[in-house]
Amino acid sequence: MPLASAVHFLSAASATDGLYKVLACGLVVALIASVRSWSKGYVCVEERELAGRTFIIDGAFSGTGLSVFQSLAQRGAQVIALHPGPPSPAIVQLVVLLRETTGNERLYADECDLASVDSVRAFVLRWRKDARAGMMGEHEVRLDGVVFLEGDAPGSDSSTLALGAAQKWAPQRALPDERLSRHRMRRLTGRHALVQLLLPVLVKSASTSTSPLRIVSTVSPLYAIAAAQPHKFRPDDLDYTLKAAEGDGEPQQYPSGAPWEAEGRVALAAVLLWRELQARLASLASVKPGSASSSTTATSAAPILALSVCPGLTRASLFATLAPSLRRAPLRLALAVVSAPLVWLLAKSADEAAQGVLGALLGPVEGESEAARAAKGPERVEIEKEQEQASARAKGAGKGDDEKEGKRRMRVRGGALYREGREVRIATLDELPPSVGAALWDSESKLVERLLVAAVEAQKREDQEKQDSEASRKEEDEVRPEEAKKDV
Structure with a gap:
């Protein structure tokens, strides 16, 4: 027709x-x-096999997260996908389907809500116990990478914040009366807590790994708005809620009149937090015997790389923001329908947004020096060279063929922000004194420590109450037979 x-x-x-x-x-x-x-942006060209490696992914059941999850599963990696609540039957079926389609049985879903430090602690304790009990067989507990993804699925708890939506609070089990921003918890404090609790396993795993481990955190593209307004960026004060009205103890809606600015400031603070983490990891690597003293070499030689990646605007996140229900905002729904062709043309699909995250996980380290290669030892260097040659033969094309096809490799450096496969320099962060990043890290560490202490104390109280109830139940069971004998 x-x-x-x-x-x-x-x-x-x-x-x-x-x-x-x-x-x-x-x-x-x-x-x-x-x-x-x-x-479409950057396309990952790395063909590395990941058999025997283990990754933890937060936000794995969003659109972009599923693409990263599937790609790692196809490469043979063990993947633990985190979900804010207990895995539902739909999520279990999805994991089973991924196992069947990829032929990888080492795929798991577990509960871990980054908005609750108590949930993060419970997951780490449970995961380390399960790993020793047989999740990894006869091997020691190890971890090769952690990925934090901002959910882009409509209705997702970690999805892009709808403009003008009311702020949601994240009450902690141990401190139910404390009002903590759920949005900030999932993007800053919860990620910080998970990395802190997993750091011993990461350091131990890095000592036996042939390449630096990766901690990849995605950030919103709205960071550019905050970077363009350095006078409004205050890393030590990320509470952008409006003050309560006179006589009203409840805070007003979050965000304020410019929600994109609040989102951008939190994203920029996340980049600064990861940069500070990398600086501390690099300083630890530089004090080891035989290591170089320059900052670039120390960053390349660090056993763990903390990276920030901006996947760009996705179609799912835009539709989740622009398309509320017909009853609530019919004009916005009509705008979403009219702008659908433009969103399809300019925004990324889930697979396209996942390419930058995969490049950060699989790409070679930028500027790896001879000293760093020598620190690995000749045996590890030979193993890496053989793996690269085998990968090139299996792919049937070398680096020159990739350049002819217009493809390029993404080389990563710890502490940097990457977008479309290239490092993004942020003048606002470069001009800040080092004390600002250190202060942000210390404030987040103190908050995490306080929440963890409260969670441990709450757990002790619950265990004590449970023991007391069991003891009283035993006493009742012992008294009942004696009373029955007296009655007889």
Whole structure:
């Protein structure tokens, strides 16, 4: 039918007009295809096998998270996918389906809500116990990477904050009366807590790994708004809620009149927090015997790399923000329908947004020096060289072929922010004194420590109450037979 209509339309015009119309339509199609190809952004070309490696992914059941989850599973890695609540039957079925399609049985789903430090602690304790009990068989507990993804699924608790939505609070089990921002907890404090609790396992795993381990954290593209307004960026004060009205103890809606600015400041603070983590890891690596003293070499030689990645705007996140229910905002819903073709043209799909995260996980380390290679030892260097050669033969193309096809490799450096496969320099952060990042890290560490102490004390109280109840139950069971004998 469309072909017949096109033929009828062209036959109704003269030969010259028909040729012009064909050329115009061809130019429009070529322009749309070019814009669509440009909006895809970076494409990961790494073909590394990950058999025997273990990764933890938060936000694995969003669109982008599922793409990263599936890619790691296809490469043979063991993946523990975190979910804010207990895995539902749908999530269990999804994990089973991924096991069948990828042929990888080492895929798991576990409960861990980054908005609750108590939940993070419970997951770490449970995971380390399960790993020793047989999740990894006869091998020691090890971890090769941690990935934090911002959910982009509609209705997801970690999804992009809808503009003008009311702030949600994250009450801790041990401190139910303390009002902590759920949005900030999932993007800063919860990630900080998980890394802190997993750091002993990461350091031990890094000592036996042939390449630096990766901690990859995604941030919102709205960081650029905060970077353009350095006078408004206050890392030591990230509470952007409006003050309560007079006579009203409840805070007003979050965010305030400019929610994009609040989102951008939290994203920029996350980049600063990860940069500070990398600086501390690099300082530990630089004091080891035989290591170089330069900051670049120390960063490359650090056994753990903390990276920030901006996957860009995704279609799911835009539709989740622009398309509320018809009853609440019909005009915004109409705007979402009208702008759907433009969103499809300029925004990324889940697979396209996952490419930058995969590049940060699999890409080679930028500027690896001879001293860093020598620190690995000749045996590890030979193993890496053989793996690269085998990967190139299996792929059937070398680096030169990738360059001919217009592809490029993403080389990573600890503490940096990457977007579209390239490092992004943020002048706002570069101009800050080192004390600012250290202060942000210390404040988050103190908050995490206080919440962990409260969680431990609450757990002790619950255990004591449980023991007391069991003791009283035993006493009652012992008294009942004696009373029965007296009655007889």
